Amino acid sequence: xxxxxxxxETESERNHALIATTGFGILAINGDQGPLISHxxxxxxxxxxxxxxxxxxxxxxxxxxxxxxxPATLIVSGPxxxxxxxxxxxxxxxxxxxxxxxxxxxxxxxxxxxALDPLLxxxxxxxxxxxxxxxxxxxxxxxxxxxxRMMRQIVxxxxxxxTVDGTWKLGQNKPDDxxxxxxxxxxxxxxxxxxxxxxxxMRDSS
Numbered sequence: 001x002x003x004x005x006x007x008x009e010t011e012s013e014r015n016h017a018l019i020a021t022t023g024f025g026i027l028a029i030n031g032d033q034g035p036l037i038s039h040x041x042x043x044x045x046x047x048x049x050x051x052x053x054x055x056x057x058x059x060x061x062x063x064x065x066x067x068x069x070x071p072a073t074l075i076v077s078g079p080x081x082x083x084x085x086x087x088x089x090x091x092x093x094x095x096x097x098x099x100x101x102x103x104x105x106x107x108x109x110x111x112x113x114x115a116l117d118p119l120l121x122x123x124x125x126x127x128x129x130x131x132x133x134x135x136x137x138x139x140x141x142x143x144x145x146x147x148x149r150m151m152r153q154i155v156x157x158x159x160x161x162x163t164v165d166g167t168w169k170l171g172q173n174k175p176d177d178x179x180x181x182x183x184x185x186x187x188x189x190x191x192x193x194x195x196x197x198x199x200x201x202m203r204d205s206s
Contacts, residue, residue, distance in 0.1 A: 015166040051159040079198035087185035088178035111156035
């Protein structure tokens with residue numbers, strides 16, 4: 001996380017909201033030869049602080065988890081973008097990158113095999129719901145053989161979150177007029193929805 005405390009947020013509700021709404025992150029676990037990384041879709045239950053996901057059975061992380069629960073970090077990225085020093089309207093500024101990132105820190109373990117089917121149902125239902133009015137795709141559309149082949153290749157996992165830490169680097173260290181000016185100019189670049197969200201966050205920060 002960014003060392004500047006102006007940008008740091010610990011256990012804030014918007015950290016948890018970003019984890020819950022993003023649904024995709026980078027799982028990092030220490031291995032014998034260095035960090036092991038997996039990019040995973042997941043579900044986050046705020047009430048229980050539980051992140052549920054699955055991994056391919058051949059993933060090196062799975063082999064480590066067979067030995068028991070392990071500490072891990074899930075990195076969730078929010079909007080980000082380049083900030084030109086010309087946009088501040090004040091002198092002696094330098095280029096920078098504004099961004100949002102949240103780390104969920106906790107312990108990961110394998111779940112029993114019988115947890116896989118309901119986990120897959122919950123995952124697909126959750127992400128399919130965002131496609132409304134499209135009808136939700138259901139697991140029963142698979143033949144039994146196809147479903148069994150797929151399920152043999154993956155394992156259910158869960159991460160019990162202990163702490164949540166966030167960086168919301170949005171120009172809070174700049175004068176309000178300079179930060180608002182940069183947010184406006186960023187929005188004018190037309191670089192897409194992500195940059196528009198970042199610009200709005202910059203406008204809303206103080």
